[in-house]
Amino acid sequence: MVLKILQKIRESVERRPREIDVAKKDGQKVLGWIGYTIPEEIIHALGIIPVRLGRGGDDRLVEIGSRYISTQNCVFVRASAGLLAENKDPYVQKSDAVAFDTTCMQVYRLGEITKYYFKKKTFFLGIPRNFQTPHAREYFTKEVEGFTRRLEEFSGETISSDALAASIGLYNNIREAIRTLYAHAAHDSLPVITWREVYEVVHAGYHLDRQEYLTFLQDLVREVRETHGSAVDEKPPKDVRILLSGSVIAPGDTKLIEIITRLKGNIVADDLWSGLDPYLQGEVREPTLKGIADAYMDRVLPPAIPCLDQSTDTRLDNLKRGINESSADGVIYHSLRYCDSVTFKGLEIKEFLRHEKIPLLEIHTEYAQSDVEAIRTRSEAFIEMVKFRKQTGGRI
Amino acid sequence: MKEIIPAFGYPEEVKPLFLETEDLVFGDGTCITTEQMWDFMTKEGPARYPYAFNTQASFGGQLSGDVTFLSGIRQNYLSMTHMDRIRDMHAKGKPIVIVRGWITSEPYYAAGCISVGPPFPRGWMLQQIQGQDFRQASLRGMALLEEARQNLSIESCNLIAYLALLKKNELPVSAIAPAICTGCSDMAYGTVACRTGPIKVPAFFMDYPVNHGSEGGRVEYLETEIRELTRKLGDISGKTVTDEMLAAEIRRENQARRIVRECQKIWWDANVPPTNSIDNSFVHLGSMGAFDYTVAIQVLKEYYREIDDRIRKGVRGYGLRSDPARLFICGSCVHPNGAFIDKKGGVIVGKDDQWSTMTMDVKESGDPYENLARAVSSHPYERPTEERAEWTAEQVKDSRADGVIFMYNWGCNYQSAVAGMITDIIKERTGLPAICIEVGELTRMESLEQSQNRVEAFIEMLR
Numbered sequence: 001m002v003l004k005i006l007q008k009i010r011e012s013v014e015r016r017p018r019e020i021d022v023a024k025k026d027g028q029k030v031l032g033w034i035g036y037t038i039p040e041e042i043i044h045a046l047g048i049i050p051v052r053l054g055r056g057g058d059d060r061l062v063e064i065g066s067r068y069i070s071t072q073n074c075v076f077v078r079a080s081a082g083l084l085a086e087n088k089d090p091y092v093q094k095s096d097a098v099a100f101d102t103t104c105m106q107v108y109r110l111g112e113i114t115k116y117y118f119k120k121k122t123f124f125l126g127i128p129r130n131f132q133t134p135h136a137r138e139y140f141t142k143e144v145e146g147f148t149r150r151l152e153e154f155s156g157e158t159i160s161s162d163a164l165a166a167s168i169g170l171y172n173n174i175r176e177a178i179r180t181l182y183a184h185a186a187h188d189s190l191p192v193i194t195w196r197e198v199y200e201v202v203h204a205g206y207h208l209d210r211q212e213y214l215t216f217l218q219d220l221v222r223e224v225r226e227t228h229g230s231a232v233d234e235k236p237p238k239d240v241r242i243l244l245s246g247s248v249i250a251p252g253d254t255k256l257i258e259i260i261t262r263l264k265g266n267i268v269a270d271d272l273w274s275g276l277d278p279y280l281q282g283e284v285r286e287p288t289l290k291g292i293a294d295a296y297m298d299r300v301l302p303p304a305i306p307c308l309d310q311s312t313d314t315r316l317d318n319l320k321r322g323i324n325e326s327s328a329d330g331v332i333y334h335s336l337r338y339c340d341s342v343t344f345k346g347l348e349i350k351e352f353l354r355h356e357k358i359p360l361l362e363i364h365t366e367y368a369q370s371d372v373e374a375i376r377t378r379s380e381a382f383i384e385m386v387k388f389r390k391q392t393g394g395r396i
Numbered sequence: 397m398k399e400i401i402p403a404f405g406y407p408e409e410v411k412p413l414f415l416e417t418e419d420l421v422f423g424d425g426t427c428i429t430t431e432q433m434w435d436f437m438t439k440e441g442p443a444r445y446p447y448a449f450n451t452q453a454s455f456g457g458q459l460s461g462d463v464t465f466l467s468g469i470r471q472n473y474l475s476m477t478h479m480d481r482i483r484d485m486h487a488k489g490k491p492i493v494i495v496r497g498w499i500t501s502e503p504y505y506a507a508g509c510i511s512v513g514p515p516f517p518r519g520w521m522l523q524q525i526q527g528q529d530f531r532q533a534s535l536r537g538m539a540l541l542e543e544a545r546q547n548l549s550i551e552s553c554n555l556i557a558y559l560a561l562l563k564k565n566e567l568p569v570s571a572i573a574p575a576i577c578t579g580c581s582d583m584a585y586g587t588v589a590c591r592t593g594p595i596k597v598p599a600f601f602m603d604y605p606v607n608h609g610s611e612g613g614r615v616e617y618l619e620t621e622i623r624e625l626t627r628k629l630g631d632i633s634g635k636t637v638t639d640e641m642l643a644a645e646i647r648r649e650n651q652a653r654r655i656v657r658e659c660q661k662i663w664w665d666a667n668v669p670p671t672n673s674i675d676n677s678f679v680h681l682g683s684m685g686a687f688d689y690t691v692a693i694q695v696l697k698e699y700y701r702e703i704d705d706r707i708r709k710g711v712r713g714y715g716l717r718s719d720p721a722r723l724f725i726c727g728s729c730v731h732p733n734g735a736f737i738d739k740k741g742g743v744i745v746g747k748d749d750q751w752s753t754m755t756m757d758v759k760e761s762g763d764p765y766e767n768l769a770r771a772v773s774s775h776p777y778e779r780p781t782e783e784r785a786e787w788t789a790e791q792v793k794d795s796r797a798d799g800v801i802f803m804y805n806w807g808c809n810y811q812s813a814v815a816g817m818i819t820d821i822i823k824e825r826t827g828l829p830a831i832c833i834e835v836g837e838l839t840r841m842e843s844l845e846q847s848q849n850r851v852e853a854f855i856e857m858l859r
Contacts, residue, residue: 072808073813102606105606106581106809109809109814110813123609126605129576138617139605142611149611150609306576306587309591340551340552340581340809341585344585348592
């Protein structure tokens with residue numbers, strides 16, 4: 001059974017490129033973006049169409065991207081370089097400019113490559129790394145203000161307080177709806193919506209009109225609540241509950257998810273920057289640019305931001321909270337090749353989860369299909385082990 | 397039976413010349429006489445570090461054979477004894493702080509710390525066992541790299557991997573305090589990885605804001621970061637760093653940078669290269685200060701006088717061909733083997749990374765933090781890549797290079813990402829050939845054949 005609203009979302013995603021064409025003919029500009037910390041509220045408030053770019057899973061794009069950026073860069077960055085170089089993706093084609101933030105400095109380098117080789121107009125937003133200090137917030141607020149001024153020039157519009165307040169409200173509601181859907185996927189004893197479907201919905205939001213997207217999300221939440229409790233026989237069994245952590249799993253990158261699903265592993269949660277994380281703790285409380293800057297600084301730390309103090313590393317707290325709230329039995333730590341920010345933390349995460357008595361499997365991979373069987377073997381052994389230990393000794 | 401290749405040695409006939417040079421005077425007033433230096437380089441050094449005097453072709457760290465280039469010998473002395481001096485300074489209470497890159501040294505030295513690079517743990521552990529020959533030292537180095545990688549990641553560059561040795565080995569390191577910038581992808585995450593482990597070393601860093609496109613706030617942020625870094629370094633050393641102390645350090649390092657620039661200018665303008673590739677490493681004295689800027693400045697002055705004299709007399713660096721292919725090297729940390737390049741008919745004329753720092757001239761009056769922030773914020777190497785490439789192209793022209801090699805080590809994400817773009821721009825601006833070479837040899841003593849083959853082919857093409 002497919003949820004009706006989910007079906008509608010899929011249809012809307014199909015239609016979206018044509019809708020954007022119409023909007024562009026009417027004079028609207030499109031801003032593509034890649035990163036983690038671009039405040040879409042500002043883009044939306046200026047009447048610019050925001051689209052989040054980047055694809056995973058396609059080794060062909062990785063090869064194309066490698067002609068411009070290095071083979072020492074993570075495959076997501078290389079594939080995204082390929083996507084921009086090829087210029088066949090409808091959203092890349094329709095983007096009048098592309099914005100990058102410096103959360104991950106490999107993405108910053110991608111921005112430089114995009115500007116030079118692909119001749120795209122680019123915007124950059126600087127992110128402080130000593131994020132916890134007052135002067136870092138001050139710096140980031142100035143960065144956000146400068147970013148806004150440049151977008152104002154780009155759009156030919158001046159941002160109004162009313163438009164900003166409306167956009168902030170819209171995005172706060174989107175975040176809340178996505179958190180609710182995640183909670184349903186993780187908590188419901190017989191879930192109406194699976195994690196994978198929620199993940200698909202999150203990625204649909206990269207492109208859909210944001211007002212329409214919110215309506216879909218709220219309708220979907222309603223449908224899930226109304227359907228909750230009725231028999232749904234197409235959902236996977238919930239015997240081994242898995243939380244996915246680590247590097248970005250971008251749209252199109254289904255290799256690991258497919259393998260886990262086929263092995264009857266049940267992904268119930270994630271702490272990915274391509275998943276739930278951007279929707280946690282990002283509530284903008286003050287309808288100003290400073291309010292936006294503060295909210296984005298308060299979000300869950302992405303792995304790309306180095307945090308030297310374990311006791312204040314919200315990423316670890318978030319992982320622990322995600323495990324507890326979703327009652328995950330194990331964590332699969334997905335690290336993309338040359339994603340140093342995630343790979344270098346592998347040993348620490350293992351130690352951290354060992355202390356929490358949560359089993360962990362690290363999968364280090366890229367977009368080639370050559371390691372499918374190796375990943376399958378390791379994942380199967382992990383799932384079997386977790387299942388056995390769960391059956392014999394309860395939660396590990 | 398294989399032929400035994402004799403070790404390198406400084407000939408006795410050079411000794412009288414060397415003894416005519418000045419004694420070395422360090423920042424704390426310590427004096428090392430020329431006699432002591434000569435004894436070390438001819439007796440104690442070869443006994444303690446036999447590998448350093450190896451001349452096998454496969455050894456990538458050979459001493460320069462230019463035995464009459466006396467400031468080169470003095471620089472080698474500083475290099476070969478630096479661990480001894482660091483040990484002594486540490487014993488007298490100076491904290492050792494691991495940094496990365498050449499953004500600024502002033503806060504570290506103003507706070508009374510010794511700033512060392514990420515491979516310090518390797519160097520320290522390697523020299524614990526003395527008397528090793530080339531193979532023994534090489535194998536020991538590889539074992540340390542393996543241990544380090546096991547505690548970090550197989551995808552770490554060799555240099556940064558050594559940080560992980562701190563997790564399980566008691567080493568005299570008081571803090572890790574690098575600048576986080578585009579120069580190095582691995583330092584930030586390598587430092588974070590050190591927060592766990594049986595041994596925890598205090599860590600903090602200076603955030604270098606990379607977005608140059610912003611209208612305001614960048615320099616102010618950097619200034620506050622430098623203030624915070626200096627304060628924390630002072631906490632480590634137990635010193636309160638006053639504005640005057642930082643200003644004095646700025647003046648001192650400005651002096652070193654000025655001499656480096658003067659050396660570089662006359663070297664580049666010379667009709668024939670006055671030193672070979674190994675001895676053309678004075679930039680390092682300006683950027684790392686030989687862990688003591690007082691002595692570094694002394695040697696730099698001598699360096700200038702000596703190469704100026706050689707240029708006037710038309711002396712060519714030892715081992716160079718009559719018309720060597722002039723190579724400008726780009727990229728962080730790693731560079732091709734100088735001895736090999738010279739042998740194959742090339743010569744290294746410059747490098748972009750440390751040279752970038754040497755172009756910095758910090759204003760000496762006014763608020764030293766603001767002055768430092770303004771100077772540091774415009775490092776050519778840290779500018780947006782297109783601007784950096786334009787600057788590099790100018791350096792390539794000024795150095796009268798015949799070709800450019802962009803070399804980066806395995807695991808270096810940020811430099812590798814823009815290597816192609818920079819070489820493309822340089823080719824366009826200068827019309828010169830440029831090549832990108834990825835290597836895995838940083839800190840390795842041997843097995844350099846792959847990169848050497850490529851470098852040799854490039855030199856042959858240029859010639």
